[in-house]
Amino acid sequence: MKLAQWLKSNDISAREFAARVKTTEATVSRLRNGRAQPSMELAQKIMTATGGAVTPNDFLDFSPSGQTGEDRLTGSRILLIIAGGIAAYKSLDLIRRLRERGANIRVILTRAGQEFVTPLSVGAIAGSAPYTDLFDTHTEFDVGHIRLARDSGAIVVAPATADLLAKMANGHASDLATAVILATNSPILLAPAMNPSMWAHAATQRNVSQLAADGLSVVGPNEGQMAEANEAGVGRMAEVPEIIAAVEGLLDPHGVKPLAGKHMIVTSGPTHEPIDPVRYIANRSSGKQGHAIAEAAARAGARVTLVSGPVQIPDPPGVDAVHVESAQEMLAAVQSALPADVGIFTAAVADWRTENQATQKMKKKNGIEEMSLSLVQNPDILKTISNAAERPEFVIGFAAETEKVIDSAKTKRRNKGCDWIVANDVGHARGVMGGEVNAVHLVTEREVEDWPEMTKDEVAERLIARLGDHLAQNKASA
Ligand code: C5P
Numbered sequence: 001m002k003l004a005q006w007l008k009s010n011d012i013s014a015r016e017f018a019a020r021v022k023t024t025e026a027t028v029s030r031l032r033n034g035r036a037q038p039s040m041e042l043a044q045k046i047m048t049a050t051g052g053a054v055t056p057n058d059f060l061d062f063s064p065s066g067q068t069g070e071d072r073l074t075g076s077r078i079l080l081i082i083a084g085g086i087a088a089y090k091s092l093d094l095i096r097r098l099r100e101r102g103a104n105i106r107v108i109l110t111r112a113g114q115e116f117v118t119p120l121s122v123g124a125i126a127g128s129a130p131y132t133d134l135f136d137t138h139t140e141f142d143v144g145h146i147r148l149a150r151d152s153g154a155i156v157v158a159p160a161t162a163d164l165l166a167k168m169a170n171g172h173a174s175d176l177a178t179a180v181i182l183a184t185n186s187p188i189l190l191a192p193a194m195n196p197s198m199w200a201h202a203a204t205q206r207n208v209s210q211l212a213a214d215g216l217s218v219v220g221p222n223e224g225q226m227a228e229a230n231e232a233g234v235g236r237m238a239e240v241p242e243i244i245a246a247v248e249g250l251l252d253p254h255g256v257k258p259l260a261g262k263h264m265i266v267t268s269g270p271t272h273e274p275i276d277p278v279r280y281i282a283n284r285s286s287g288k289q290g291h292a293i294a295e296a297a298a299r300a301g302a303r304v305t306l307v308s309g310p311v312q313i314p315d316p317p318g319v320d321a322v323h324v325e326s327a328q329e330m331l332a333a334v335q336s337a338l339p340a341d342v343g344i345f346t347a348a349v350a351d352w353r354t355e356n357q358a359t360q361k362m363k364k365k366n367g368i369e370e371m372s373l374s375l376v377q378n379p380d381i382l383k384t385i386s387n388a389a390e391r392p393e394f395v396i397g398f399a400a401e402t403e404k405v406i407d408s409a410k411t412k413r414r415n416k417g418c419d420w421i422v423a424n425d426v427g428h429a430r431g432v433m434g435g436e437v438n439a440v441h442l443v444t445e446r447e448v449e450d451w452p453e454m455t456k457d458e459v460a461e462r463l464i465a466r467l468g469d470h471l472a473q474n475k476a477s478a
Pocket residue numbers: 267327345346347348349350351378379380381382383396397398399400412
């Protein structure tokens with residue numbers, strides 16, 4: 001990964017580099033760890049900013065899940081559904097790249113999709129004419145929608161429009177695309193693409209959460225410039241290599257979703273404890289670690305309720321997000337999300353809150369130089385839930401420590417009553433709070449695993465994989 005090497009050898013943070021190339025820190029970290037591909041425009045900015053050290057070609061051949069993807073795609077049968085969105089032009093490249101890797105592609109082009117790409121161009125690239133109509137007698141004699149649904153190793157919906165997501169979430173079968181989706185047993189990958197306001201709308205978020213809970217996978221959407229002038233935000237369809245990596249994941253014969261059927265509650269971010277209507281007590285937590293865990297859990301098939309304090313980052317795709325301010329609200333939200341199979345308590349909950357919140361803005365008074373706040377202890381959410389009657393089967397806490405990291409974490413694991421503690425070495429690693437990397441130790445009942453410094457996304461992936469293994473072993477030995 002050229003960009004990662006360049007940033008490291010020049011000691012430039014993702015945040016600083018993001019400012020130089022006028023993108024977000026999250027985008028830079030996804031590019032750095034190989035989870036995204038830049039637009040041509042961004043790739044060129046990166047080339048300029050790195051003095052030519054990182055070129056657009058350095059992003060071309062990346063395969064995030066390693067080299068084995070090629071084998072998985074060879075001979076696979078993929079059904080691509082192209083719905084009506086401007087991003088449909090990228091689907092032509094997706095077909096080309098999938099075929100280059102040996103996949104057999106069939107395409108359903110919806111009526112709206114045909115407004116953006118023609119059946120002729122899709123057919124020329126895919127090697128066979130796309131299917132367009134549910135009641136096409138020729139098609140029904142030839143393959144039929146049930147066979148189309150059953151014959152595919154994976155179904156990819158790219159672009160998945162807001163309208164199609166809404167229909168899918170509600171089980172419609174009014175056209176060929178929705179009928180096939182309803183009739184299939186194959187894994188389905190959605191690559192949503194739409195205007196940022198449409199993506200952010202509660203209805204779309206509800207539909208995506210429902211589809212994730214139904215076991216569908218989601219890739220993207222990404223943040224960036226939209227095709228419409230002056231429109232930017234989260235809504236761009238994932239780039240082709242990201243979609244291909246996600247397809248590889250779907251086709252992985254060993255990639256049975258380890259957390260399918262599980263409900264997981266994840267807390268994330270800081271809490272804000274009000275002092276008066278305009279002031280509050282807070283901390284530097286960004287929510288990156290908790291959000292990454294929620295996203296990794298959703299990818300692993302869990303239905304995820306993310307209870308987040310106030311953060312500047314978007315809700316991860318495919319999770320049910322509940323937004324709260326204070327520790328008391330966070331506890332109430334967690335309690336109302338129970339029952340759950342797993343709880344992961346990543347939030348940096350404020351230990352104290354003001355005893356009495358002023359109803360009016362507190363004013364300076366002439367001649368009075370000092371002022372004090374009376375604080376009372378907040379509920380310990382992790383401890384409360386670990387000892388609740390409705391305790392999830394498995395509970396994981398976090399512990400940020402600067403000294404005697406492991407001893408303190410071991411004690412904390414026992415005192416709080418959780419199963420595992422992930423201990424953050426906040427004294428050792430650079431800028432853990434709010435930063436991109438984390439150096440952690442996993443403290444279990446029997447052992448302590450020292451994990452090397454890695455990105456928060458990598459910590460999340462590893463923790464969820466470790467959890468999946470553990471739950472599978474428990475089940476096997478039960
Ligand atoms: O005691 P300490 O704050 O170090 O414990 C950290 C762990 O406990 C984290 O998992 C955090 O989310 C959780 N916690 C909590 N409620 C609190 C304080 C901490 O859930 N009031």
